[in-house]
Amino acid sequence: MLARVTGRPELLGVPAETPLFGAGVGLDSLAGTLLLRQVQRRYGVDVAAEDLNLDSLETLSTLATFIAARL
Amino acid sequence: MIKCVVWDIDNTLLTGVYLESGADLPGADPGLTGVLRELSARGILSAIASRNPPAAADYVQQVTGADFAAVECGWGSKADAIARIAAELSLAPDVIAFVDDDMLERAEVAAAQPDVLVLTPEEAAEAPAWPEFSPAVITAEARRRSQLYAERRRRQAAANEFGGSRDDFLRHAGTQLTIAPAVPDDLPRLHELSVRTHQLNSAGEPVTQPDLARLLASPADAVITVRLADDFGDDGLVGAAIMTGNGGSSGPDVHVPARALVATVPLIMMSCRALGRGALDALLAWLCRSAAADGAAELRVPCLVTERNVPMRLALAAAGLRAEAGSVAPDGRAVFTRPLTGELPQLPDWVTVK
Numbered sequence: 001m002l003a004r005v006t007g008r009p010e011l012l013g014v015p016a017e018t019p020l021f022g023a024g025v026g027l028d029s030l031a032g033t034l035l036l037r038q039v040q041r042r043y044g045v046d047v048a049a050e051d052l053n054l055d056s057l058e059t060l061s062t063l064a065t066f067i068a069a070r071l
Numbered sequence: 072m073i074k075c076v077v078w079d080i081d082n083t084l085l086t087g088v089y090l091e092s093g094a095d096l097p098g099a100d101p102g103l104t105g106v107l108r109e110l111s112a113r114g115i116l117s118a119i120a121s122r123n124p125p126a127a128a129d130y131v132q133q134v135t136g137a138d139f140a141a142v143e144c145g146w147g148s149k150a151d152a153i154a155r156i157a158a159e160l161s162l163a164p165d166v167i168a169f170v171d172d173d174m175l176e177r178a179e180v181a182a183a184q185p186d187v188l189v190l191t192p193e194e195a196a197e198a199p200a201w202p203e204f205s206p207a208v209i210t211a212e213a214r215r216r217s218q219l220y221a222e223r224r225r226r227q228a229a230a231n232e233f234g235g236s237r238d239d240f241l242r243h244a245g246t247q248l249t250i251a252p253a254v255p256d257d258l259p260r261l262h263e264l265s266v267r268t269h270q271l272n273s274a275g276e277p278v279t280q281p282d283l284a285r286l287l288a289s290p291a292d293a294v295i296t297v298r299l300a301d302d303f304g305d306d307g308l309v310g311a312a313i314m315t316g317n318g319g320s321s322g323p324d325v326h327v328p329a330r331a332l333v334a335t336v337p338l339i340m341m342s343c344r345a346l347g348r349g350a351l352d353a354l355l356a357w358l359c360r361s362a363a364a365d366g367a368a369e370l371r372v373p374c375l376v377t378e379r380n381v382p383m384r385l386a387l388a389a390a391g392l393r394a395e396a397g398s399v400a401p402d403g404r405a406v407f408t409r410p411l412t413g414e415l416p417q418l419p420d421w422v423t424v425k
Contacts, residue, residue, distance in 0.1 A: 021389040026237060027390070029271065029382035030347035036381060048381040052405060054388040060203060068125065 001042075001061065005034035016061035031058060039063070046068045073115060073203050074267075075140065075162055076195070077153055078103075079171035080121040080131055083192050085269045099134040103170075105107060107137040108379045109199045113206055114213025116140040116160065116220055120152035140220030149176050150183030154176045160220070161270060161343035163379075170195040210260045221305030223344060229303070241349050242421065245302040248350055250357050251425035253294035253311065258283050260308045261294070264340050270382045271310070271341035271351055275375035275403075278338065286313055297354050299345055308341045310341035310350055312358060316367060332364035334411075339383070346382065349367070349419060355390035356416035357424065363411040372407045390416050 002025070003011040012027065020027040025034070032054075036047050045067050047056055056066035081088045084107075087097030117126045118141040128142040143152035149171070157164055164186035171177050181189045190198065198204045206213070225364055226244065233240045249407050253261060258280050265278040286292045297310035315335045336358055341351045359408050362370050372392055375384060376399050384407075392407035399405045418424075 008236065027385075028237065028347060029350065029351060031237075032385035032389075033270075033382045048378070048384070050383075051374065052399065053260070053393045053407075054384055055138045055383070055393075057388065 001038050002035060004066070006031045014060070017058060017059050020057050020063075027057065033050060039067060043067050043071060072166065072206060074166040075116040075118055075156070075160060076110060076168045076170060076198075077156055078107075079117045079149075079176065080123055080127055081168055082172040084119075084131050084135060089123050089130065096130065097339070099131070100192070104135045106195060106199060107135055110204065111137065111217040112211055112214060113204070114200075114216045115204060115206075116217055118156045118160070119143065119214060120149050120156065121234060121267045122146055122149075130295075138217040138221040140217060141224070146206070148179060148182050148183070150397045153180060153184055153187060159344065163269075163367050166196070168195075180317060190210075204371065208259055208263060210263050213258055213263065213347050214219060215307070219304060219344060220304055226301070226303040237347070237349070238419070241419075246348065246421050247300045248419075248422045249298040249425060250354065250422060251296055251298070253283075253296045254285055255284070255287065257286070257294075257296055257308060257311075261296070261311055264308070264311060268340040268342060269379045270343050271346065271368040271386070272380055273372055273383055273387075274340040275335060275377060275380065293316060295354070295357075297341070297345075297350055299348065299350050303347075306342070306344055309345040311338075311355060312336055312340075312354060313338045314358060314362065316362075332365070332367040333371055334358075334365065334367040335373070339372065340388050351383075351386045352389060352416070353419060353422050356391075356418045357388060357422070359390065359409070359411060359415045360418065363415060367411055370409050370411055372383065374407055375403050376405050377403065 003009050009039060014025060018024045040046050056063050078084050084100055084103055085097040086100050091371040110117060117137055117139055118130065119139050121127055121394065123144050126143045128139065128144050132139060141156040143155055145159045153167060153169060157167060164184050168190055169180050170190045170192055177189045180187055217365045230240050233243060261283050262278065262280045286294050293314045294307055295312045295314065299306045299309045313336065316332055345351065359370055372387060374387065387407045392409045394405040
């Protein structure tokens with residue numbers, strides 16, 4: 001999902017603990033919005049509505065935990 | 072107010088059917104060609120949704136001389152094509168109009184996209200006289216909008232082919248971002264941005280030109296503009312921020328502890344054309360660094376929390392700003408803050424500060 005929204009196939013193998021913001025993945029507003037939209041479509045979890053600070057986007061691992069707790 | 076008109080080709084923009092005309096292709100409808108030109112001059116975009124091969128859109132572009140911001144040629148549903156155009160241009164359905172001579176196509180779009188304004192070609196010919204097609208102020212950026220979107224299509228195609236990271240592409244494309252204090256000539260465009268931006272707007276309400284002029288004249292406030300250009304085109308003034316210090320206090324009275332200077336940013340706004348091009352991240356990095364250089368200990372950004380401005384919240388989070396959990400006020404606002412100590416966000420080397 002991350003590889004698709006960023007258009008960077010090399011992110012397919014990114015470790016779950018890599019920070020999504022800043023160096024490393026460098027998730028920006030555009031890719032972040034697309035990622036949240038995909039998450040909502042696939043899992044029915046509206047992360048933006050439930051997480052004011054979007055801290056769940058810190059890493060793929062925190063995002064997965066956030067989603068799993070709401071499934 | 073309509074921001075984009077999605078046009079059918081056969082028997083609408085052309086005076087016949089593209090695929091049924093053999094070598095003798097139909098010409099452009101003269102009335103609607105005039106409408107295309109008039110809408111473009113008012114900053115209203117045009118796009119194509121057609122059951123034709125992509126070559127038909129190139130042909131229409133050639134015979135009408137119009138710039139199309141998005142093109143959907145294919146045999147799928149037109150309601151889906153409009154949804155893709157809306158997503159590509161970051162527009163809500165209620166600012167889109169759809170023009171088609173075919174009653175069934177109009178009915179399908181009206182049913183699937185009730186917020187889209189659905190028109191016959193005859194109605195579209197009259198539309199320039201209607202209020203929803205008549206913006207009150209038309210800025211230089213607005214007059215060039217169709218051209219800017221056509222440049223954006225070429226930039227997007229190049230980005231899709233480019234292998235590296237976003238930063239590598241921004242460098243490769245010769246991206247130049249200029250941060251400078253606003254001048255009086257910027258006021259109409261700043262007002263327009265405050266009205267038109269939603270996804271990347273922290274305040275969620277328009278700022279009038281007199282209010283902007285007052286802020287510009289006030290020594291306690293700073294109005295900061297962002298201009299963006301690259302090898303594909305010059306987008307001009309794409310964003311701005313207002314920053315206000317509290318003046319701090321370090322009075323002579325030793326019994327009153329010094330109050331830390333807090334820099335408050337009541338408005339950050341950025342055109343969606345700048346989405347994905349690092350402009351908002353760079354502006355936030357500059358705000359942090361500039362406030363810190365002025366001696367502020369904290370940056371505060373009050374932000375309306377809505378479904379539409381999630382991209383703004385993402386940028387705030389990426390720049391290290393956080394709001395207290397559950398602190399959204401009854402008016403829908405939360406205050407995002409960050410201390411201005413430790414490591415501040417980096418300004419990329421393609422940013423020029425004036």
